[in-house]
Amino acid sequence: MDEQLKHQIEKLVPITDDEFAFIRSHFIVKNFKKGELLIQQGEGVEYLYYVVSGLLKLIYNDESAKEYIVSFAMEDWWESDFQAYYTQTKATMSLQCIEDADVLCLSLEDYKKLCEGSQKIQRFFLEKSIAGHIASQQRILSFITSNAAERYEQLLKRYPQLVQRVPKSLLASYLGVSRETLSRLSS
Amino acid sequence: MDEQLKHQIEKLVPITDDEFAFIRSHFIVKNFKKGELLIQQGEGVEYLYYVVSGLLKLIYNDESAKEYIVSFAMEDWWESDFQAYYTQTKATMSLQCIEDADVLCLSLEDYKKLCEGSQKIQRFFLEKSIAGHIASQQRILSFITSNAAERYEQLLKRYPQLVQRVPKSLLASYLGVSRETLSRLSS
DNA sequence: TGTAAATAGTGATATTTATCACGCGACTAA
DNA sequence: TTAGTCGCGTGATAAATATCACTATTTACA
Numbered sequence: 001m002d003e004q005l006k007h008q009i010e011k012l013v014p015i016t017d018d019e020f021a022f023i024r025s026h027f028i029v030k031n032f033k034k035g036e037l038l039i040q041q042g043e044g045v046e047y048l049y050y051v052v053s054g055l056l057k058l059i060y061n062d063e064s065a066k067e068y069i070v071s072f073a074m075e076d077w078w079e080s081d082f083q084a085y086y087t088q089t090k091a092t093m094s095l096q097c098i099e100d101a102d103v104l105c106l107s108l109e110d111y112k113k114l115c116e117g118s119q120k121i122q123r124f125f126l127e128k129s130i131a132g133h134i135a136s137q138q139r140i141l142s143f144i145t146s147n148a149a150e151r152y153e154q155l156l157k158r159y160p161q162l163v164q165r166v167p168k169s170l171l172a173s174y175l176g177v178s179r180e181t182l183s184r185l186s187s
Numbered sequence: 188m189d190e191q192l193k194h195q196i197e198k199l200v201p202i203t204d205d206e207f208a209f210i211r212s213h214f215i216v217k218n219f220k221k222g223e224l225l226i227q228q229g230e231g232v233e234y235l236y237y238v239v240s241g242l243l244k245l246i247y248n249d250e251s252a253k254e255y256i257v258s259f260a261m262e263d264w265w266e267s268d269f270q271a272y273y274t275q276t277k278a279t280m281s282l283q284c285i286e287d288a289d290v291l292c293l294s295l296e297d298y299k300k301l302c303e304g305s306q307k308i309q310r311f312f313l314e315k316s317i318a319g320h321i322a323s324q325q326r327i328l329s330f331i332t333s334n335a336a337e338r339y340e341q342l343l344k345r346y347p348q349l350v351q352r353v354p355k356s357l358l359a360s361y362l363g364v365s366r367e368t369l370s371r372l373s374s
Numbered sequence: 375t376g377t378a379a380a381t382a383g384t385g386a387t388a389t390t391t392a393t394c395a396c397g398c399g400a401c402t403a404a
Numbered sequence: 405t406t407a408g409t410c411g412c413g414t415g416a417t418a419a420a421t422a423t424c425a426c427t428a429t430t431t432a433c434a
Contacts (some may be wrong), residue, residue, distance in 0.1 A: 004395085046298050055366060058326055059360075060331075060332065068328065068331045069328045069331070069373055070324060070327065070328055070331070071324070082287075082317060082320065082321050083321045086317060086321075113309070115313075119306060119309075122309060122313060123302070123309065125313060126302075126309060126312060126313040126316060127208065127320070129316040129317050129320055130269060130312060130316050131275060132320045133268050133269065133316055133319045133323060134270045134321030136320060136324060136327060137257060137269070137270075137323060138328055139327055140257065140323060140325075140327060140330070141255065141257055143327070143330040143363050144247075144255045144256070144257070144360070144361075144363040145247065145249060145255050146321070147420070147421090148420080148421075167380080167382085168381075168382070169380090169381070169382080169383060172323075173331070174331075176330050176331040177421070177422085178421070178422055179381090179382080180382095180383085180384080180421090180422075180423080180424095181420085181421055181422070181426075183382060183383055183384080184384080184421095192400055194409080209419070209427085271392070273400070333429085334391090335390080335391075354410080354411060355411075355412070356410090356412080365391070365392055365393075366394085366411090366412080366413095367391090367392075367393080367394095367412095368390085368392070370412060370413055370414080371391095371413085371414075375431100375433105375434105376434095377432100377433095377434090378432090378433090379430100379431080379432075380429100380430080380432085380434100381410090381425100381428100381429080381430070381431085382429080382430095383426105383427085383429100384425100384426090384427085384430085385426090386423100386424085386425090387422100387423085387424085388421105388422080388423075388424095389420100389421080389423085390419100390420080390422080390423070391411100391418100391419080391420070391421085392417100392418080392419070392420080393416100393417085393418075393419085394415105394416090394417085394418095395414100395415085395416090395434100396413105396414085396415085396417095397411085397412105397413090397414090397418090397419105398411105399410105399411090399412090399413090399415085400409105400410085400411085400412105401408105401409085401410075402407100402408085402409080402410095402419105403406100403407095403409100403415070404405105404406090404407090404408100404412070
């Protein structure tokens with residue numbers, strides 16, 4: 001678990017063992033079972049999560065309780081309701097476990113200490129955030145330029161592992177189409 | 188112009204005059220007329236841009252040269268083809284001026300020097316990047332949960348200034364609908 | 375192991391949106 | 405001034421997608 005986080009960081013920023021020990025000391029470990037909520041819409045957001053293993057979904061429930069998938073989070077992904085986390089306001093989304101998961105949790109307080117204490121981890125978060133922004137923009141472009149069939153193709157190409165692990169109804173929600181329409185695309 | 192940049196930074200991170208002078212020295216000023224290209228799809232991306240005045244559009248052209256609006260950039264916005272800028276690869280999008288604009292330009296080399304030389308500006312970029320990521324996620328949510336009419340409403344609420352300055356055909360492209368459909372919504 | 379829930383497919387139909395075609399007024403540059 | 409482009413609206417029609425209803429199969433778990 002520790003090795004995984006260290007490796008994840010070192011993909012972007014080389015660090016010494018001491019630096020890693022400092023970084024690691026700010027996280028706590030948690031385990032969630034399928035169906036459990038890490039973040040609940042309407043409540044506070046305590047942590048930013050790093051997924052060690054398992055699979056999560058970031059979802060939004062509208063007034064009629066209909067569920068929309070904003071994002072998935074698999075191994076090595078960082079996830080939270082960022083808006084609520086950084087501003088310490090109530091969550092507008094929920095984060096739910098869809099495969100038993102081990103995660104590392106970072107409170108906002110520890111996040112700030114960490115960034116102050118380590119220029120390198122701050123740079124890591126900056127690069128991660130930029131990568132996230134670029135990925136979001138790609139997904140927006142997909143919505144603007146492509147129909148359901150094309151978006152599904154792009155998803156298959158981009159996250160082939162995900163498609164194996166997630167029911168199609170969730171993929172449909174992620175793509176912004178009804179599950180029936182997605183079902184008919186395959187044929 | 189300098190005051191504007193300084194104010195923009197200080198919204199997130201307080202800085203001294205000396206620190207600002209150091210930051211400012213890494214930017215160069217450019218001016219663009221309506222229609223001019225700051226970034227051209229297929230070519231290199233020299234700069235990250237800070238918009239002092241005017242209005243830009245970040246666009247993607249598909250094979251049939253159809254144009255899609257990925258983003259607008261007005262006063263105080265930071266814009267580029269981030270993917271191409273950070274990885275120094277060819278642009279997959281174009282950045283075009285739609286109202287005469289004054290911009291401050293930051294090369295990748297200067298960006299890196301700046302981040303190394305100033306912890307504060309790095310934190311500024313981190314916070315800006317996070318904000319951008321959150322905004323993108325909101326827009327994605329809008330695509331997943333809402334139809335054209337609702338997305339237009341949300342745009343009106345979020346960027347009322349923009350709607351005044353931009354032809355509806357461009358707004359339609361930004362919203363991912365045809366101009367005809369957008370036109371019919373108003374009625 | 376048995377039962378309920380979850381997943382997936384599909385037909386029928388309604389709704390939304392795209393596309394093509396056209397007209398009109400405003401602005402612009404020769 | 406005048407032709408040309410641009411922005412915008414709108415009708416007719418086609419295509420894409422949503423919705424509702426039902427079934428079959430698989431999966432989870434008590």
